[in-house]
Amino acid sequence: MDVSTLITGIGELTTNDDELGSLTDAAVVLDGERIAWVGAASAAPDADSRVDVRGRAVLPGWVDSHTHLLFAGDRTAEFSARMAGKPYQAGGIAVTVEATRAASDTELLKNLLLHVGEANRQGTTTIETKTGYGLTVTDEVRAARIAASVVDDVTFLGAHLVPPGSEAESYVDLVRGDMLSAVAPFVRWADVFCETGAFDETQSRAVLKSAQEAGLGLRVHGNQLGPGPGVRLAVELGAASVDHCTHLTPSDVDCLANSDTVATLLPACDLSTRQPLPDARALLDAGATVALASNCNPGSSYTSSMAFCVATAVLQMRMSVDEAVRAATWGGARALRRETGDGAVGVIRVGARADLHVLDAPSTTHLAYRPGVPLTHSVYRKGARL
Ligand code: NIG
Numbered sequence: 081m082d083v084s085t086l087i088t089g090i091g092e093l094t095t096n097d098d099e100l101g102s103l104t105d106a107a108v109v110l111d112g113e114r115i116a117w118v119g120a121a122s123a124a125p126d127a128d129s130r131v132d133v134r135g136r137a138v139l140p141g142w143v144d145s146h147t148h149l150l151f152a153g154d155r156t157a158e159f160s161a162r163m164a165g166k167p168y169q170a171g172g173i174a175v176t177v178e179a180t181r182a183a184s185d186t187e188l189l190k191n192l193l194l195h196v197g198e199a200n201r202q203g204t205t206t207i208e209t210k211t212g213y214g215l216t217v218t219d220e221v222r223a224a225r226i227a228a229s230v231v232d233d234v235t236f237l238g239a240h241l242v243p244p245g246s247e248a249e250s251y252v253d254l255v256r257g258d259m260l261s262a263v264a265p266f267v268r269w270a271d272v273f274c275e276t277g278a279f280d281e282t283q284s285r286a287v288l289k290s291a292q293e294a295g296l297g298l299r300v301h302g303n304q305l306g307p308g309p310g311v312r313l314a315v316e317l318g319a320a321s322v323d324h325c326t327h328l329t330p331s332d333v334d335c336l337a338n339s340d341t342v343a344t345l346l347p348a349c350d351l352s353t354r355q356p357l358p359d360a361r362a363l364l365d366a367g368a369t370v371a372l373a374s375n376c377n378p379g380s381s382y383t384s385s386m387a388f389c390v391a392t393a394v395l396q397m398r399m400s401v402d403e404a405v406r407a408a409t410w411g412g413a414r415a416l417r418r419e420t421g422d423g424a425v426g427v428i429r430v431g432a433r434a435d436l437h438v439l440d441a442p443s444t445t446h447l448a449y450r451p452g453v454p455l456t457h458s459v460y461r462k463g464a465r466l
Contacts, residue, residue: 082111082112082113082463083111083112083128083129084109084110084111084112084116084127084128084129085109085110085127085128085129085130085131085463086107086108086109086124086125086126086127086129086130086131087107087108087109087110087131087133087138087436087438087460088107088121088124088130088131088132088133089107089121089132089133089134089135089136090103090105090106090107090108090121090133090135090136090137090138091104091105091133091135091136091137091442091443092104092106092137092138092442092443092444093106093108093118093137093138093139093428094137094138094139094140094402094405094409094428094444095118095140095427095428095429096140096406096409096410096426096427096428097118097427097428097429100118100428100429103118103119103120105120105121105122106118106119106120106121106138107119107120107121107124108138108428108436109124109125109127110127110434110436110460110463111127111434111463112434112463113423113433113434113462113463114422114423114430114431114432114433114434114463115428115429115430115431115432115433115434116430117430118428118429118430133438133457133458135442136438136439136440136441136442136457137438137439137441137442137443137444137446138428138436138437138438138439139405139409139428139436139437139439139444140205140409140410140425140426140427140428140432140435140436140437141203141204141205141206141409141425141435141436141437141459141460141461142199142202142203142204142205142206142386142387142408142409142412142437143204143205143206143371143408143409143410143411143412143413143415143416143418143425143426144199144204144206144207144208144373144374144376144384144386144408144412145206145208145233145321145344145371145373145411145412145413145415145416146208146321146323146344146346146373146374146375146415147195147199147207147208147209147210147373147374147375147376147377147384148209148210148212148213148237148375148376148377149191149192149195149196149207149209149227149376149377150180150188150192150209150210150211150212150213150214150223150226150227151176151179151180151188151191151213151377151378152176152179152180152182152183152187152188152191152213153175153176153178153179153180153183153378154179154378155172155175155176155378155379155382158172158175158379159352159382162352162353162354167354168305168352168353168354168355168379168380169277170241170273170275170276170277170278170305171241171277172379172380173212173213173240173241173379174241174243174244175379176213176377176378176379177213177214177215177241177243180213180214180219180223181214181216181219185222185226188222188223188226189226189229189230192209192226192227192230193230195376195384196230196231198384199374199376199384199386200459200461200466201456201459201466202384202385202386202387202454202456203386203387203437203456203459204384204386205425205433205435205437205459205460205461206232206233206412206413206416206418206425206426206435207231207233208231208233208234208235208269208373208416209227209231209233209234209235210227210234210235210236210237210240210271211223211224211227211234211235211236211237211238211263211267212237212238212240212241212271212273213240214238215238215240215241215243216243217254217258217259217262220236220238220259220262220263221262221263221266224236224263224266224267225266227266227267228266228267232268233268233269233416233418234266234267234268234269235267235268235269235270235271235299236259236260236263236264236267236269236270236271236291236296237270237271237272237273238254238255238259238260238263238287239252239255239271239272239273239278239279239283239284239287240273240278241273241278242278242279248283249283252279252283252286252287255287256286256287256290256291257290260290260291260294261294264294264295264296267296268296268297269296269297269298269299269320270287270288270291270292270294270296270297270298270299271298271299271300271301271323272284272287272288272300272301273301274300274301274302274308274309274310274313275301275302275304275305275306275308275310276305276306276308277305278301281308281309281313284300284309284310284313285313285317288300288313288317288319289317292317297319297320297417298314298317298318298319298320299314299319299320299321299322299323299415300313300314300319300321300322300323301322301323301324302314302322302323302324302325303322303324303325303326303327303328303332304324304326304327304349304355305326305327305353305355306327307327307328307329307332308327310322310324311325311328311332311335311336311343312332312335314341315335315336315339315341318340318341319341320340320341320342320415320416320417321341321342321343321344321371321415321416322336322341322342322343322344323344323346323373323375324344324345324346324349324358325343325344325345325358325363326350326355326356326357326358327356328358328359328362328363330362333359333362333363333366333368334366336363336366336368337363337366337367337368339368340369342368342369342370342371342411342414342415343358343363343368343369343370343371344370344371344372344373344411344412344415345358345360345363345370345371345372345373345393345397345407346372346373346374346375346381346389347372347389347392347393347396347397348374348375348381348383348385348388348389348392349375349380349381351392352380352381352382352383353380353381357392357396357397358397359397360393360397360398360399360403361397361398361399364399364403369411369414370399370403370407370411371407371408371411371412371414371415372386372389372390372393372404372407372408372411372412373386373389373408373412373415374386374388374389386408387447387455387456388451388452389404389408390404390405390408390447390448391447391448391451391452392451393407393408394447394448395448395451401444401445401447401448402444404447404448405444405447409426409427410426410427411426412426413425413426413427414426433461433462434460434461434462434463435460435461435462436459436460437456437459438456438457438458438459438460439455439456439457440454440455440456440457441455
C-alpha cells in the first residue's frame with residue numbers, strides 16, 4: 081500500500097507548472113511515487129505522515145540531461161596542463177577509453193553509482209548518461225548494459241571519437257551497423273560528437289540517420305569548440321537536444337528558436353576548458369528552449385553540481401534565477417522528452433513523479449546569491465527521501 085506524506089511549511093514553491101506558477105506558504109502531498117496534491121498549506125489534506133520544512137524553498141529535483149558517467153581513470157594531469165595554457169582537444173577522450181576498456185564491470189558500475197549518488201545528494205533526481213568510452217562493439221554494449229541497470233536515459237555515443245588506429249569511414253560504418261544493432265536494446269538515445277577532430281557533418285548525419293531508423297531518439301554534441309554544422313544538423317533531423325552550443329552564429333540561434341530542439345548549455349564544461357560561456361540571452365530572447373546540464377565527465381567537466389551550473393548561468397550568462405532554475409529542471413526534462421504526462425519530471429503538479437529538492441534557504445535566489453554553498457537540505461525521489 082502506498083504511503084502518503086504531506087510536505088508543509090514551504091516558504092517558496094517552484095512548480096514549473098503554467099497554471100500553478102510559484103507559490104508561497106505552500107504544501108505538497110506525495111502518494112507513493114507520484115505527487116497527489118499541490119496548493120496552499122492552509123488547504124492541505126491529511127496524509128499518513130507530515131514533514132514541516134519550516135519556510136524553506138522547494139523545487140523539482142534537478143534534471144541533469146547530459147553526463148558521461150561510464151568511465152574509469154582520471155585526467156587530472158590534462159586538467160592541470162589546461163590550466164597552464166594548453167587547449168582542450170577531443171583527442172583526450174582516448175585516455176579515458178583506454179582506462180575504461182581496462183576496467184572490470186564491477187569497477188565501472190561502482191564508479192557510476194558513486195557519481196549518481198553524489199549527484200542525488202546535491203538534488204539531482206533524473207540523470208541521462210552516455211556510452212562513448214568503449215568504442216568497440218563489446219565495450220559499448222558493456223557500457224550501455226551497465227548504464228541501463230542504473231538510469232532510465234542511456235545514450236549511445238559510439239561516435240564520440242574515431243579510436244586511435246581505426247580508419248574514420250570504416251569506424252563510422254561499424255558504429256551505424258553492428259555497434260548500433262548490439263547497443264540499441266539498452267538505450268533510448270543516440271548522439272554524435274559533431275566537431276573538428278571528431279566527426280564531420282556527413283559522418284554525423286549518417287550515424288544519426290541510422291540511429292533514427294533503428295528507433296532511437298537523437299541528441300547531438302554541437303558547436304562546442306568552434307562554429308560548425310552541429311546545431312543545423314540537429315534541427316534538420318529533429319533531435320531532442322543539441323548540447324554545448326558554445327559557438328553559435330545568429331542563424332544557429334534562429335534555427336533553434338524555430339525548432340523543437342532544446343539548446344542544452346554546459347557552463348561547467350566551458351569554464352573547465354577555458355571556452356567562452358554560451359550566449360544564453362540570445363537564445364532565450366529569440367525564443368529557444370534552454371536546458372542547463374553538468375556534462376559530468378573526467379575530461380572536460382568533472383562536476384556533478386547542477387547548483388554550480390545554475391549559479392554560473394545567473395552570475396556570468398545573464399540568465400535570471402527563474403530562467404536558470406527552470407532550465408536545470410523543466411528544460412532538462414524537455415531535453416529528455418519527460419516533461420509531460422504521468423510521471424513527468426522537472427515539474428511539481430498532480431501526477432508528476434514525486435521528486436523534490438528542499439533547499440536550506442528561503443528562496444531559489446540563494447542558489448546564485450550564495451554560490452558554492454551546499455544548499456541542499458533534503459531530496460525526495462519517487463516519493464522516498466534519499
Ligand atoms: O561533452 N565533447 C565531447 N565529449 C565530452 C568530453 C569528453 C572527454 O573529454 O572525455 C564533452 O565535453
